[in-house]
Amino acid sequence: MNLLICARCGARTDSPVVESGDPVVRCVECGHRQPFLRLPLYCVTGPSGTGKSTVARLLTERLAGRFVLLEQDVLWQAGLRDPADDHRLFRSAWLRLAAMIHQSGRPAVLCGTVVPPEFEPLPERALFPEIRYLALVCDPEVLAERLRSRPAWRGWDEPRIAEMLDYAEWVRSGAAAMDPPVTLVDTTRATVESTAAEVCAWITADAPAAPAREGPPEALPGSPPQPARRS
Numbered sequence: 001m002n003l004l005i006c007a008r009c010g011a012r013t014d015s016p017v018v019e020s021g022d023p024v025v026r027c028v029e030c031g032h033r034q035p036f037l038r039l040p041l042y043c044v045t046g047p048s049g050t051g052k053s054t055v056a057r058l059l060t061e062r063l064a065g066r067f068v069l070l071e072q073d074v075l076w077q078a079g080l081r082d083p084a085d086d087h088r089l090f091r092s093a094w095l096r097l098a099a100m101i102h103q104s105g106r107p108a109v110l111c112g113t114v115v116p117p118e119f120e121p122l123p124e125r126a127l128f129p130e131i132r133y134l135a136l137v138c139d140p141e142v143l144a145e146r147l148r149s150r151p152a153w154r155g156w157d158e159p160r161i162a163e164m165l166d167y168a169e170w171v172r173s174g175a176a177a178m179d180p181p182v183t184l185v186d187t188t189r190a191t192v193e194s195t196a197a198e199v200c201a202w203i204t205a206d207a208p209a210a211p212a213r214e215g216p217p218e219a220l221p222g223s224p225p226q227p228a229r230r231s
Contacts, residue, residue, distance in 0.1 A: 001036070001103045003127060004096065008032035014092075015123035025127075039102040041095075041128050042067070042109040042203050043119070046136035047168040049146040051187045051195060055136070056111040058196035063109065063203065068101050070094075072112020086118065095124035102127075109203060115171065116178045133180065134202050136195070137172050138188040140165050 003025050005012050011029035019026055023038035044059070046052055053071065060069045072094065080090040091114065098108040119131055138146075144165060147156045175182035183202060187195050 001100060002096070003034070003036055003099055003103075004124075006030060006032050007034055016126055018126040036099075036127075037102050037105060038127065038129050039107045040207075041098050041102075041131045042107060043114055043131060043133045044109060044111045044136070044199055044203075045114050045133055045182075047143065047164055047171060048113065049143045049150075049164065050136035050138050050168075051192065052111050052113075052136055054192050055196045055199055058192065059109065059111075059200060059203075062196065062200045066106065066207075067203065068104075068106050068108045070098070070101075070108055070110050072110055072114065088122070091118055092122055092124055095119065095122060095127065099124065099127040107207060115182065116180060120179065130180070133178075133182040134199060135171055135175060135182050135184055136187050136199075137168060137184050138186060140168065142188050143168055 004014065004016055006027035006029065009027060009030040009032065011027055013028065017026045017028055018024070019033070022035065024033045024035050026033050044052060044056065056069060056071060063069060075090060075093055080093055081087060082089045094110060098110060101108045116133060119125060125131070144161050147161045147164060150156050172184065175184050185195060185198055
């Protein structure tokens with residue numbers, strides 16, 4: 001279900017209007033009120049080389065049936081790369097996709113490099129009660145060596161490694177002051193299995209149960225009647 005398209009009149013918006021109280025998206029064109037599941041989004045993030053993709057494989061096994069694991073890079077396509085606007089199209093696409101997945105009743109876990117300043121200001125942020133962030137980090141010497149050992153096609157030359165080390169220090173030093181704060185997990189000496197267990201515990205610690213729907217959209221007070229279907 002695309003929450004940015006009105007189910008009644010078909011109007012489309014890039015800035016969803018979410019009413020307080022019961023989670024409802026209201027169409028600014030016709031006033032239709034569409035109830036939806038407003039679940040938290042979990043972001044397992046961190047600099048390249050800290051172990052996100054490796055850990056994600058184990059998380060998929062451990063969280064199957066309760067959460068939907070997503071790898072951020074699968075949408076890193078030319079049409080969504082807009083560096084002049086801090087890759088807003090790319091990030092907005094992920095928030096819209098996660099909100100759609102939530103309508104199945106399972107929270108999404110997004111694995112990829114993202115920090116609160118890149119998600120929190122977006123209009124699609126209103127579709128989630130909160131976004132929680134956990135960043136994997138490691139010592140700079142270890143991070144640099146991991147990046148150097150990657151296949152050549154990934155393009156990790158020394159200037160790019162230096163940029164990632166600067167970014168890693170920015171994440172580590174600023175995590176507690178971000179809004180919301182970012183939880184840090186150090187992978188320098190930890191095994192993949194122990195890291196996956198720690199991340200899994202963080203995700204499941206207070207994960208809410210999906211709220212039950214109490215009827216079709218047309219049953220909500222103040223919602224216009226649905227037009228008859230045409231064959």
